[in-house]
Amino acid sequence: MSAPQSMGQFVNDLEKRGWLRRIAEEVDPFLEVTALCDPVMKAGGPALLFEKTKGGGRPIAINLFGSRQRMAAALGVERLEDVAARIRAMMEMEIPDGLWAKVRSALPKLKQLAAFKPKEVKNASCQEVILEGARASLDILPILTCWPGDAGPFITLPQVITADPQTGRQNIGMYRMQKFGPQTTGMHWHRHKGGAAHLAKARALGQKLPVAVALGGPPATTYAACAPLPEAVDELMFSGFLLESPLRVTKAVSCDLLVPAEAEAVIEGYVDPAEPMRVEGPFGDHTGFYSLEDKYPVFHVTHITHRKDFIYPATIVGRPPMEDFYLGLATERIFLPLLQAVLPEVVDYHMPAEGVFHNLVFVAIDKQYPGHAFKVMNALWGTGQMMFAKVLVIVDKHVNVQDPQEAWWEALNHIDPQRDVLFTRGPADALDHAAQLPWLHSKMGLDGTRKTADEGFHRPWPERVEMTPEVQKKALDKLKKWGLA
Structure with a gap:
């Protein structure tokens, strides 16, 4: 698999895979294209090529990058x-x-x-x-x-x-x-x-x-x-x-x-x-x-x-998820090694669509010492465009941060708000309309890691509720046989 050398080649590649839909009917660039594309994007639909535009304009290609698979294909890789x-x-x-x-x-x-x-x-x-x-x-x-x-x-x-x-x-x-x-x-x-x-x-x-x-x-x-x-x-x-x-x-x-x-x-x-x-x-x-x-x-x-x-x-942007989420996802996946070169304790990170890139970042770390989560927060706020991150949520290495529901569940179970929330100030993204000043806002870090005795926590820390893997596998096989899984 090789990366497309032009947009025309990319359009043809997507069409051959069944990932692009040609629209022959004339469309209006004034509002109508957005009204047509917004529900398609939010439903995870295909790339679109509008062949006729009002006034005899050129064809419009949109949502070319609007899925994990199409984003990978754009760069000539499977993943x-x-x-x-x-x-x-x-x-x-x-x-x-x-x-x-x-x-x-x-x-x-x-x-x-x-x-x-x-x-x-x-x-x-x-x-x-x-x-x-x-x-x-x-x-x-x-x-x-x-x-x-x-x-x-x-x-x-x-x-x-x-x-x-x-x-x-x-x-x-x-x-x-x-x-x-x-x-x-x-x-x-x-x-x-x-x-x-x-x-x-x-x-x-x-x-x-x-x-x-x-x-x-x-x-x-x-x-x-x-x-x-x-x-x-x-x-x-x-x-x-x-x-x-x-x-x-x-x-x-x-x-x-x-x-x-x-x-x-x-x-x-x-x-x-x-x-x-x-x-x-x-x-x-x-x-x-x-x-x-x-x-x-x-x-x-x-x-x-x-x-x-x-x-x-x-492309169009608006309430997520939209096509731009997958451009951001590519950045998240591609630049993980560079982040780990600076912070080797980072196991993974994820910017969920609802956080629109700069509002929320989940970070899983291999915690080694007291206050390690706070060290990572401060380091991230001093690293490139992570300086715009409004909320950082730090969790332990076993947490799948690609699943925001799991990450929030783990973090919210593990925090004591007075002890585990850090506030600081720094540069704001220009599009943060809630910032105190146009280019400056406060930031919040949540330490959702398991607490240790070195951090002043002397109570027993409970384990996750999980089924025995062997029992669960046998049960899953039966559910599949019964048509329930």
Whole structure:
């Protein structure tokens, strides 16, 4: 099994497996697509390809990543854990004696990473058609207005590409883009994001910031745009790692930014940091509530390039579970080895759909000493995007945190609220509407582990109620024979 090299290939692969449904009847990007897709997503339904959109617009592909199986197929694996296994294998190495021996042992790993450097090509599918000036209009895209309270149409599945004005190092992020007009959008750059950092540097240098927005391409690159990569890891190289071959890229027609050569379309332009910011939003967000209007930079379109017969990729977000849950699930599974490299006591973790990524995280640990759960809480709040986690629930290693019902049952049985709840303060996700301040909130950690005498607990700790495995197996066989299991 290999990862799809383009969105068209991914669509075809899903259709062959019976995981995609083509819809021939015309649909309206204004609210109707969301009304059609929301119940399909919540029911765990298939990917959808709307072949006709109102006004003669391009086809829309949606819910391509909307299941564990489709998310794995997007990355060319049977299970998401297979990607984690590749990362773990690259990280594991013997620790030999002597500094030079350590360096030599690391070289094969570094060479393996270097093998995924993007491959630049001149003839790119994404530039079969080149539009500029007045012809480079966003009106050619069937951009969705998702919810009744949205401020307008939003591009919801973009790969926004910028480069550090000083180093030239590129960043790709997934930031929603409100369409203001045929050639302007909002650029929803939160202050913690890479694009916002590049804009700040451009402002200090007194120059405009070139921007390219890729739509579609290899599904691995779409995923890489929303993955919480360490700053030193390039999204294009990470895409190559996921593809297990260098990502084909080409230079944008209006600037030096490298874009995925197999993208369906690329929107090119700039953000001028000297220009006043503009009110963007509201937008029906992944929290299930509208994120409120605020001021954000304005993106100006100068060129649009695309395949001759391109498909417009989109997603909708709202009350979970939605398609974005599976993009988050991929991150959870793939990045477990990196988290364990920092915190080896972590056995597993899970971000349930109801927690919308940043509101709730269950963590199972191999508890070794008094206060170990609190140590893990503080460490997680200081690690990458875990700094946004509002509630952390720490449980013992035998607890299956992939089952929130089991995790809550175990944790709530094991806590004494006065003893086992930790409050602290730290950065808030911009979409946390309940935060005390727009970028700052309190956080809560629950120590749901078994307590020990070293922690001042001297009562007997009870065991779980469980049936003898042999008896249970025989009983299950009888239930199956009777048609009751």
